[in-house]
Amino acid sequence: DSGVTQTPKHLITATGQRVTLRCSPRSGDLSVYWYQQSLDQGLQFLIQYYNGEERAKGNILERFSAQQFPDLHSELNLSSLELGDSALYFCASSAQQGSYNEQFFGPGTRLTVL
């Protein structure tokens, strides 16, 4: 158990809908990362927050947004969902902001868009 929690575990929704994925980092970790993993793409970095501020942004679509709250939990919002958004979404946390630091991954949220 990495100490990172993600909810929900599974999410099934329809195209055009909006969903919110939630992540609680390990106790004491200030950095949260979001990744998307689909079968043909591998793990793709979406965005990183550090202590409530956006730190780095990867190939995150404009339909996706995220935030980190004062209690350090983070939410990833996906809107106008398309079939291609079906994937495993992982959250990871680390103690500091540099990507050099070991990342602890949550169990993931499996999103299915029908």
Add this chain to the structure above:
Amino acid sequence: SQKIEQNSEALNIQEGKTATLTCNYTNYSPAYLQWYRQDPGRGPVFLLLIRENEKEKRKERLKVTFDTTLKQSLFHITASQPADSATYLCFSSGGYNKLIFGAGTRLAVHP
């Protein structure tokens, strides 16, 4: 653009042998490389980090090398066991906003 490439073909080896996995990077010079293990349907788990000025790093049965001339890192598992069967991912930062995972190599250790 910066890339990390790993052999997409699965590596099948016999129990007790040494498994060697390759990570090649192109179009940049990472300051470090990390290796993670991922089991099906689960999040990756950190294994080792090696910095660009380190030739080799060891942890129990694991060994990682970093060759900046060849632009390559090798990940070795000695005395492999069936429990080592998993996908192994290489990771680095290509600079600001650029966190890169390789696609991973699936290792299958047969009894």
